[in-house]
Amino acid sequence: MVMDLHVEGRSERIPPGSHICQMYSKVIEIPSVTAHLLYMGLTSGEKCLFAAAPEQVQLLRDALLKAQVNVDECIASGQLILTDDAAPFLSKNGRFDPYYLLSTHQTFISYALRDGWKAARISIDMSWLMDDQARPEQILKYEAASDAVFTFQQTPIIALMHYDYTKILSSNLVVELLKLHPIAVVGKFIRRNPYYINSEAYMMKILRMKKDRKANEGAS
DSSP: OOOSEEETTEEEOOOTTOEEEEEESSTTHHHHHHHHHHHHHHHTTOEEEEEOOHHHHHHHHHHHHHTTOOHHHHHHTTSEEEEOOOGGGSOTTSOOOHHHHHHHHHHHHHHHHHTTOSOEEEEEEHHHHHTTOSOHHHHHHHHHHHIIIIITTTOSEEEEEEEETTSOOOHHHHHHHHHTOSEEEETTEEEEOTTOOOHHHHHHHHHHHHHHHHHHHHHO
């Protein structure tokens, strides 16, 4: 069986619709994981995208070249997109919008299938993309919505999103992010999350919390 995700000797087979989170503390932790995931996609006839800061894009390019991928040829054919431009992933006012970002993924999938690719793979450094401008609830909305669209609709995509946990001020946000991902890469380890909460259950939890908060406010 071909393995899509490989970290420090451990591998996992990742089916379409998978929604993966990587928690990192150094940018050099991103390329090896992402390069293998994209390599498997490129050799399987899937369209791939990686978006991050220039340094990370170069590291990823180097890792793909090391894996014997003809990066320039893949880019020329339209199969591979490497970009350090955040603008296309932000709303028209240049801000992080969870639903707008999700819509860019759906457009990417549509174009990939239209152009004859079998599926799509997306990898984005969310810490670079948000640049300290996203509220915690916006991040969680994006992740919950992605989980609903990708995992439960078995969308032909594998999405790997990276978060620099040293920049996340709230430890609670880290915990909540992990809850929304059935598979996570933390440091040098791949972990299947036993505490994973699917998006429907998670949204119900948010609604209950909101209802309880209003009830408490009314009682005070």
